[in-house]
Amino acid sequence: MDKFSEKSLLALGDYYVYGLIDPRNKQIFYIGKGTGHRVFEHEKESQGSPDSEKLKLKTIAEIKAAGLEVEKIIINCNLTEAEAFAAEAALINAFNYVSDIGLTNIVAGHHSAEALDVENFEKMNGAVELQKSEIRHRIMVIKINKLYRRGMEEDVLYDSVRGVWRASLKRVKTVDYVFGVYNSLIVAVYKPTEWFICKDAKDKLPRQDIELTPRTENRVFFIDNDFENNEPLDEAEEFYLYKSIAGLKLNQSAQNPITYLNPSV
Secondary structure, X not given: OOOOOHHHHHHHOOEEEEEEEEOOOXXXXXXXXXXXXXXXXXXXHHHHOOOOOOHHHHHHHHHHHOOOOOEEEEEEEEEOHHHHHHHHHHHHHHHXXXXXXXXXXXXXXXXXXXXXXXXXXXXXHXXXXXXXXXXXXXXXXXXXXXXXXXXXXXHHHHHHHHEEEOOOHHHXXXXXXXXXXXXXXXXXXXXXXXXXXXXXXXXXXXXXOOOOOXXXXXXXXXXXXXXXXOOOOOHHHHHHOOOEOOOOOOOOOOOOOEEEEOOOO
16 A cells, blocks of 8 residues: 545545554654655655665665565544644654664654653753853863763763764863763763874774774874772862753854863953
8 A cells, every 4th residue: 555545635634643663573663744645655765765874764675675564553643733743743752762662763853852751851951050150161062962861871971972073182182171961961071181083092992883984083082080980070070060051152053063161251
């Protein structure tokens, strides 16, 4: 089946929300909203772009290669556009919160943040905002929105923040502290002991699965000896941790995950 009958289209209404299911494990791998025959169009995209890097299309191509068909479900129908946006976003957030169900959706949903447990919701929304006048050090701010996971181990968080990054070695060596920032919340603070260029310190890379290419071999990363030796946070680290930088004038939507803060004069 690759399209609806006219009677079914009338029953669907203006907008509906649907799911694509992998028949190999019976798990939903994509949530979407649409009108008309939208639910069937993903497979056509896959046929036209079998080598696409998009995980959704890759999953569809693998299902087809196994001689199977993508299963499709209509989750809700007869929706307005606003209702469809809200339902899609809520479902994506709920599914992504369950760690063993990984959706292939690229974005979380229209004007939507991810689902949070109440403790992290309070940290995110109840955090004290860091004031410009309170910055007493040279800070490197690294956005780790795509790398951060709730409840991740401290060592994994450390490796996520410390590199590898496209930045000037001369510039980063002037930094006093590095912030790991998730959705404007400072979730990690480190005091770099030493900085390295990847190609010159392959044995010290944050993760051994990092493949060095001409694009990445000149990127930099750091080590924090105090963290690695389980030393307690110093006074500055304790002060900055779990504060919000939402009120500071930083380009939070920039593609480059790195920005810098300097002490107030």
